[in-house]
Amino acid sequence: MNQISANRRSGPVLITLLISMCVSDGRNITVRMGSGVMLPCSCPHVSSLLSWQKGITIVYSDRRNSAETSADQQYSGRTRVLESNCSLVLSRVQPSDEGEYSCYYQTSSFSVETVTLHVTADASCEYKSGLYHCKATWGSPEGWIVWRLNGQSKFLHSVFFQRKLDEDSGLYIINGSANITSNGAVTCEVETSGKTVEIECNRKCA
Structure with missing residues (x-):
């Protein structure tokens, strides 16, 4: 069984990879700087934990059983998650937003989906x-x-x-x-x- 570790202390939820795990095919999305973009993630409604990360930077964290969310300062006020799934909406895209994003979610086990964001002028x-x-x-x-x-x-x-x-x-x-x-x-x-x-x-x- 593939495993990941979730730091459940107070504050943002940081997901740490322990061993190799099943990862969905990476997707590539290109967006113009200054506009908004949706990064897809198809988690089920029963997921109890959601964390969007770029490397070790927390883009959006949601424990799903409370209204509390958290994010790194550079993403503060620029992110939200669709109610229908775990897709991340990122507004006012900046050149520094370019890179690979990981969507971690928990049901009976942990899963992860990845998407790479490319930013143009x-x-x-x-x-x-x-x-x-x-x-x-x-x-x-x-x-x-x-x-x-x-x-x-x-x-x-x-x-x-x-x-x-x-x-x-x-x-x-x-x-x-x-x-x-x-x-x-x-x-x-x-x-x-x-x-x-x-x-x-x-x-x-x-």
């Missing part, structure tokens, strides 16, 4: 004053903007490109502008930390 694109403008927000200074026309690379570099640190949020703002006069579908492709997000740029009449 928050990006937008608009046409203004004769130029296409792309803006992205990310947690590190690394980042590039590639412009595409009808899916083909038009300019490797913007006619204007800037990275700057927003001191209030601690995030980096990446701005780029391009002068594309040809007809067709224009997209702004933002590359950050090995991940790419593509934004369609809608040209509106002034």
Whole structure:
């Protein structure tokens, strides 16, 4: 029988792996920074203990027989669990939220399900004053903007490109502008930390 240990002292419930156990197939979910996401976990209603963890960090802990819940400070006020199952709803996703999450729950024995969260930059694109403008927000200074026309690379570099640190949020703002006069579908492709997000740029009449 696979085993895990639950620390039942007062406060958050930390699950510690003792020996190998049956783990569900890991799932991958990609979400844009700043938005919300649901991490699935299909525990039965009779489960008496629930703990969502990222490594040893407690994301959400619920003893199921009381209204008391707990979470690490970085997740405080950003998590809740669906009443119909144990799926975790995480709001205002940050770059640091990226990683593998484990959902531990107890019925007659312990079980665990895992899901990996991938976070991409928050990006937008608009046409203004004769130029296409792309803006992205990310947690590190690394980042590039590639412009595409009808899916083909038009300019490797913007006619204007800037990275700057927003001191209030601690995030980096990446701005780029391009002068594309040809007809067709224009997209702004933002590359950050090995991940790419593509934004369609809608040209509106002034």
